[in-house]
Every structure is written in C-alpha cells, then in structure tokens.
Amino acid sequence: MKHFRIPLVSVIGGAECTPAEAALAEETGRLLAQNGYGVVCGGRGGVMAAVCKGVNQMGGVTVGLLPGDDGGEANDWVQIVIPTGLGEARNALVARAGVGVIAIGGGYGTLSEMALALKWGRRVTGLQTWDIEGVYRASDPADAVRFVLGEKK
Template identity: 40%
Template sequence: MKSRAPQVCVLGSAEPGSPAYELAGAAGEFLARRGVTVVSGCGSPATRHAAERALAAGGLVVSIVPSNDIGLHDWPCTVLIPSGMGDARNLMMALAGDACIVIGGRAGTISEVCLAWLHHRPLLPLTGCGGWSDQLERNPPDERQNSKIVSWGSIAELERALAGLGLVQAHG
C-alpha cells in the first residue's frame, strides 16, 4: 500500500509584486513539482498565488476555507474543504501539514503558527522579505522548543529545509 504524499501548509500574507509574493508562488510550484500536496486557505494574495502556481505545475492543492460555502468555483484548489468555522479553521490549517511554510504574516498567520508550534509541526519561515516571518526563528512562540524552525530565503534553501525534514529528496 502506497503511503500518502507529504503535505505542506502555506501560511501568511504578502502583496502582489513583492519579493515575498513571488517566492510564495515559486514555493507552491516547487512543492507541486516535487509531489508535495499544498495545503492553503488561499485567503491572502500570497497563499492564493502559491496555490495557483502549484495547480499550474500539475500539483494537488487542498484549500481549507473559513466559510461553509462549497460553491467557491473560482477558488484555486483541487480539494475544497469549507470548514464553516471562521477563524477557528486555523487549527485545521496548523494540523494539515507535515510542516508549515510561513510567509510574512498578520494576526491570522500568527495564530496558525502558534497552533502549529503547540502541535509540534515544523515551521519554515521566509526571511529577508519583511513581515512577521522574518522574526520567527529568533523569536519563537515560546521557550518550549516544540518544533524545528528552519528559515529560508530562496527556493534552494527551502529545498534544503524540506530535505532536512525528510519531506523531499535533495537534488544534486
């Protein structure tokens, strides 16, 4: 019996045209090309861009949305899960990945990161592009060291981080 593909959540926010937005899209495409399922709420421009690029690369995208609306026909995903839970769906986002990529971020992202931390999910914050994710490795949610925090600033660094977690095979 084949085991499931790795799943990585893409959390955070960044505006179109920013370096973080472009790296979010590149991360989605990279994950798809490596056979990793992308989990995204697609609520911010950056997470939506990651999902769109993953789909364009032939990947699988699961989107967990706060509303109860199954009729979101323009939502970029392969599988849509309408939680009907509002912001409480952040726990589902935190638990749905073998690891969580964190891009920029506002209050919703912070709540997802704290929940992922509490449940021992590795965190992969994008650094060098501004936003809350720049601070995460130096300033974790608390002192417990619940999970690994591995920063990245390029797709090559993201690949090394994911390979270190056993979620992708490192290339040459």
C-alpha cells in the same frame, strides 16, 4: 502500503500580499509540487492564491480549508475546497494538516498558525514573516522547501 496518500505541506500567509510575496509563494508552490507534495492552505487570496497557482503549474494538488461556509470564496487554483464554516478556528486545521509549515509574509492570523504548528512540533519556516523562536528563517523558497521536507536541519 498506503500508496494512495498525497503528502501535504501547509503554506500560510495573508489574504492580501505584495507582488514580491506572491512571487515567493508561487515559486514555493512549484517547488513543492516538483517534490511530490501537495499544498494545504486557507484557500483564499494573496499568498494562498499564489501558492496554489504555482502548484497547479507543476501538476500538484491543492487543498483549501476555507473559514466560511461558502465554497465560492475559494481562489481559482484550489482543487479541493473544504468550506469549514469554523471561522478562524480553521487555522488550527491548516497548521495541522501539513508535514510542516511555510509562512510567507502574513499578519496575526498567520502568526496564530505558526504558533500552533510549533506547539505541535511541526517544522516551521518563514520568508519575510514573524520572527518567532523556533521558526527557521529561510533565505528563499528553495531553502524553505528543503527545510520543511527535512532535508536540512
């Protein structure tokens, strides 16, 4: 049964990003929503805002796990705001909540999330991000989405 469940994909990346990264994130969000997946992310700006924007364009669900305790720091496109108050320890929650992880750009925080997801055996793919053993380097958002949803080995 469990017909109420909304499957999620973790999308991670910097709170500040380039226009090119934002475009990749927005397209990734649209594709995930079209495939029936929601997005869980860190809830802030940059890549996180762009992916949430894309998801909303296609009527999908967005969840933001914020580091701080103030819901007001969420970007405008987060529907479900969880102000964890855990600081960067919340990265572990973001990495775990999705069936897989798509990283777009990003710095050390993003790297920490990729590492944890790999530790837990999640599918991890990246666009213009860290080149770590075990991460599938996607050619574009469609490739990243296919990989993380398991349609591609």
